[in-house]
Amino acid sequence: MRIIGLDIHRAFAEAVAWQDGKLKRLGRIDMRRDRLAAFAGQLSPDDIVVVEATGNAAAVAAVMAPHVKRVVIANPKQVRLIAHAKIKTDTIDAGVLAQLYASGFLPEVWVADEPTQALRRQVTRRNQIVRQRSRLKNIIQSILHAHLVPSCPHADLCGAKGRVWLVEQVVPEDERLAIERHLREFDRLGEDLKVIERDLAFSALADEGAKRLMTVPGIDMIVALAMMAAIGDVTRFTAPRRLVSYLGLNPSVHQSGPGPAYHGRITKQGRGHARGMLVEAAWAAARAPGPLRAFFLRIRARRGQHVAAVATARKLAIVIWHLLSKGESYVWARPSLHAKKLRDLELKAGYPAARGQKGAANAYNIKNRREEERRWVEQAETAYARFVAGWTPRGPKKVRTGAATEVRR
The missing domain is CATH 3.30.420.40 (ATPase, nucleotide binding domain)
Incomplete structure (x- = not known):
């Protein structure tokens, strides 16, 4: 050989x-x-x-x-x-x-199968287009800033109201032509984005794992597919901590000799795009009722909101491992909201609108049903907060023995 x-x-x-x-x-x-x-x-x-x-x-x-x-x-x-x-x-x-x-010292890389590689390519293409559209918005903002034009009062500068406001601003003619050119490029990229998201919606509808991940609050089609593309075969991770390490969400550790171990910032190794998607999902989960929001608020009270968001992203990675490994949905899922997510997937994939027909997603339009599900997950949030209320962070205890000080756990 x-x-x-x-x-x-x-x-x-x-x-x-x-x-x-x-x-x-x-x-x-x-x-x-x-x-x-x-x-x-x-x-x-x-x-x-x-x-x-x-x-x-x-x-x-x-x-x-x-x-x-x-x-x-x-x-x-x-x-x-x-x-x-x-x-x-x-x-x-x-x-x-x-x-x-x-x-026997070669660190190997897992080679994904062809469907997973294709999904990774599509997720990457979408990310590139989104970044290019954001860059064009920033260029337009810089042009306005250079000519002392105040910030746009509307949420979306490139939306319908934002463009009407943009036409009314006084800028030199060459700058106006540049803005129009950037808007045309922005619209062209928007058409490409619709095509890619339609293909991604088809992939999500055919993937039971992606639909299962969408039962978690804060995780939509994009985050679910980004995680499925990054993880591939979940059985290669024998424990949730291995998936956390693969995504670079585990804290760095420094320890030498008999002294205590010091934990620093997260390692940020592995799949960077998937890690960023999880952090975005953590911010969304922090705004939705449920145990994840209670977890975020508990960490925020001690360490600040940015550390809390990263900690919640790590918690999401652990939840994702359990859902995919056990083939189960999130226990605190809101059924009507999940049905609405799936219906939005179908519409994005090009399914017929079927107006006038009441499907499973129609329950989300009923106010009483939405409030009932919200009260249910709020009870779970309260129960989690009560359960961890008595927890205190533990660390190495310093015990003085004469002139020397030893560290005991």
Whole structure:
């Protein structure tokens, strides 16, 4: 058995084989699909190929996998021997990858299946479009600010009322033409956004896990699909703390010798976009009645609202792990609100409006039903607050013994 290390770039890859404790350079391979497949065809079915995680690593793995025993994708952040090498070439990098795997010290990356990769691409495209639209709004705001125009009194600068107000403002002609050009680009991106969200709505309706996550307050279609895309197969996380660590929501720890451990800020490792989505969902959950709001308020009273939002996002990650692992819905879900979320998904996916027909989502339009469900979750919030009212934060206790002070837990 050989271990083939590939240091891949955009145009070529450097290949080095490790066998019987010796490294042998195999040369450079063109990164076009047919040339890469031809190289893979020359390998043995018992060979193992190791590559570093890059933008095209998944495509390389897909081409190589049918010809070899296994394709391993390494985590580049943890391959310290490559990052800190004094002498660094493509051949050395490929050889180090092969040697690390042979010695059992290679940090691997989980390779998602094709449906999960497609979902990740769609979620990323939507995020890019949203960021571009926000950038255009900021450019328009900067133009107005440069000419002493006060802030828009309407909630949405690019909405109908905001555009009427925008036309009335006095700016130089070249700036007005620039604003009109930015608005046209904003509208074009809006059309692309509708198409992507329609496809995402179809994906959410076909995914039981996504619909289950939408029973949690604060989690809508976008957050649910972002989490499903980031998590993939939930069974690869044997405990909720592993999912929390994967999302970078676990606190950093510093401890040495007999002294106490000091916990700092969250690590922010792993899927950054999913982590940001969870924090946004935490802010929404903090405004909705239920135990999550009680948890947010309890942390906010001690640590401030920003720490409370991150702590609530971590709590959401734990809840998500339990829901997906056990195949259950959120116990404090509001049925009419969840039905409305699903109906909004259907309309966004292009389902017929069916006006005049009363479906499950119609219960949300009944005031008494909404208030009854709200009172129910408010009772759960009160019960949680009463349950944790007597809790006190515990830490290391300092006990004085003569001149010395020892730390005892």
